[in-house]
Amino acid sequence: MRVDPHTPVVVGIGQFTxxxxxxxxxxxxxxxxxxxxxxxxxxxxxxxxAKVAQAIEVFAGLRQFEICTPFADPPLGASDNYLRSVAQRVGADPRRAVLEPIGGNGPQKLMTEFAGAIAAGELEVALIVGSEPGSTAKYFADKDHKPDFTEHVGGQLEDRGYGFEQYMSEYTVAHGLTGAPVQYGLLDNARRAALGVGVAEYRRQMAELFAPFSAVAAKNPYSSSPVERSVDEIVAVTDDNRMICDPYPRLLVARDTVNQGAAAIVMSVAAASRLGVPEHKWVYLRGHADQTEQALLDRERLGVSVSARQAVAEALRVAGIGIDDVSTFDLYSCFPFPVFAVCDEFGVAADDPRGLTLTGGLPYFGGPGNSYSLHAIAETVSAMRSNPGSFGLVGANGGVMSKYSVGVYSTDPGEWSADRSRELQADIAALPTVAVTRHPDGPATIETYSVRYDWPVRTGIIVGRLDADGSRFMALTEDPELVALMSDGDPLGAAISVTPDGDVNRAVLR
Incomplete structure (x- = not known):
């Protein structure tokens, strides 16, 4: 099939660990x-x-954790223009350098954005790149002699901002939502509530979901932790598998102390032909979509993801296939919930023989900050080349299931087709919201919860509903009886009393 010469194709992938x-x-x-x-x-x-490097017009990159907020400097210094530092080292001089806001959806979002720009004739060649040096920071933390990675390269940089304000507020931060594990703990426990499943049974279901991921990671040369884990090993809470935030022991949590990098080159068919890229290297982005979820406390059902459902469905529609036509998946897996959310909506079983990851997943392959799904794209492109004509789906998640971007890849040629992401976003904007009471006072019930084991005092994090009007609120608790129930029992639906205490609400059992 001959396609329009502006049609974008992914022609180069690279990973390093x-x-x-x-x-x-x-x-x-x-x-x-x-x-x-x-x-x-x-x-x-x-x-x-060298010729391909010189042809790259855009370097688009993902933020590392160390440059994700303005509140602290990178511990070992950093470049003032990460992308142009990389460009200089590989002999490139792009006319644009673009630094994306935080969010694990970023790699697929950028791929869709710049593939679309190529299809529109706005450019011919782009590179998407990301890296995470978390283990370097850990390694040198207690060393007397440390490297200085400071670079002053200057040059054009389109810095799109941090973007963390989309994922949190003063209200949620005051109530303990300062890290991903506790935020996703609320979502997984909300899903458990909807299923009517007990604590032990749900933890085993999470382990059964993720144990096959670890088997993939064990065989992946780019994995940060290439060790196969059994279901029982993931379930058992031990010194090596300590509780992080309920309901997650360590082996169910993204591994963020990694040193990993990934890159993908996308260009027009015309540029690929001109630069001599063999056709067996070409992989088409056949389907794509981006959706943004409601703010966390606005969501009517905390145990589902409308944005993931709509993004996956739209990407499949653009590709002209159904879920059964997908040969490979890599579903974002920082915690079980993002994987469950997609599987629930599309009837994909946790033990689907196609597998749900190509990398091995964030807890085992590694969770390199905002750039994980760039590794997923690289693995998917490689898999498509190995099985021509098949289709691979990448699901990339950002924030607290706040943004979801999907790509469907194949060597099967197809011209670029626009998606309806903007129109579909209106459906999410029109969803009902839940009334939130910031300073609740009175009897209430627990809607969902997590427990912070990483704080000096073990603390319960509660999303609850006031008995008086059903409005939603957040609260903290150090009440020994309630914390014990939240740590060792099942507090879903428990009767509590909540009172305001300055900017923080406090809860006790009643």
Whole structure:
């Protein structure tokens, strides 16, 4: 099939991982990790790497954790223009450098954005790159002699901002929602409430979902933790598998102390032909969609994801296929909930023989900050090349199930087709919202919850409903009886009393 010469194709993918326990561990910077991945992607094109590098017009990148807020400087210094530092190292001089806001949906969102720009004739070649140097920061934290990764390269940079304000508010932060585990704990426990499943049974279901992920990670040379885990090992709370935030022991939580980088090169068919990229390297983005969820406390049902449902359905529609036509999946897996949310909506079983990950998932392959799904894209492109004509789906999640981006990839040629993401977003905007009482006072029940084991005093985090009017609120508790129920029992639906205490609400059993 001959396609329009502006049709975008992914032609180069690269990944790099160094493990802190490797004999040749170097403790690389974010720039160095991204450079290794970019060099691999340039080589992967099968064309002249120098010529491809010189042809790249846009370097689009993902933020590392160390530059995700303005509140602290990177512990070992950083480049003032991450993307142009990488570009200089590989002999590129892009006219645009774009730094995306935080969010794990970013890699697929950028791929869709710049593939669309290529299809529109606005540019011909773009690179998407990301890296995370978390293990470097950990390795040097207690060392007397530390490297200085500061670089002053200047140059154009389109910094799109941090974006964290979309995922939190003063109200949620005051009530303990300062990290991903506790936020997703609320969602998984809300899903458990809807299913009517007990604590032990649900933890086993989560472990049964993720144990096969670890088996994939064990065979992936780019994994940060290539160890296969059994269901019983994931379920058992031990010193090595301590509770992080309810309902998650460590082996159900994204592994963020990693040194990983990934890159993908997308270009027009015309540019691929001109630069000599062999056609067997070409992989088409056949389907795509981006959706944004309601704010966390506005959602009528905390145990589902409308944005994930709509994004997956729309990407499949654009690709012209159904869920049964997908050969490979990589569903964002920072915690079980994002995987369950998609499986629930589309009738995909946890033990689907196609598997739900190609990387091995964030707890085992690694959770390199905002750039994880760039590794998923790389693995999917590789899988599509190995099985021509098949379709692979990447589901990328950001925030507290706040944003969901989907890509459907295939070597099967197809011209670019626009999606209806903007129109579908109106459906989410029109959804009903739940009334929130900021300073509740009176009898109430627990709607969902988590427990913070990482605080000096074990603390319960509650989303509840006032008995008087059904409005939703958040509260904290250090009440021994209630914390014991939340840690060792099942507090869903428990009767509590809540009172305001300044900016924080407090709850006790009644």
């Amino acid at each position: 160094e493990r802190i326990d490797d004999q040749n561990y170097r403790g690389l910077s974010a720039v160095d990790l991204a450079t290794e991945a970019t060099r691999a992607a340039l080589s992967d094109t099968g064309a002249d790497a």
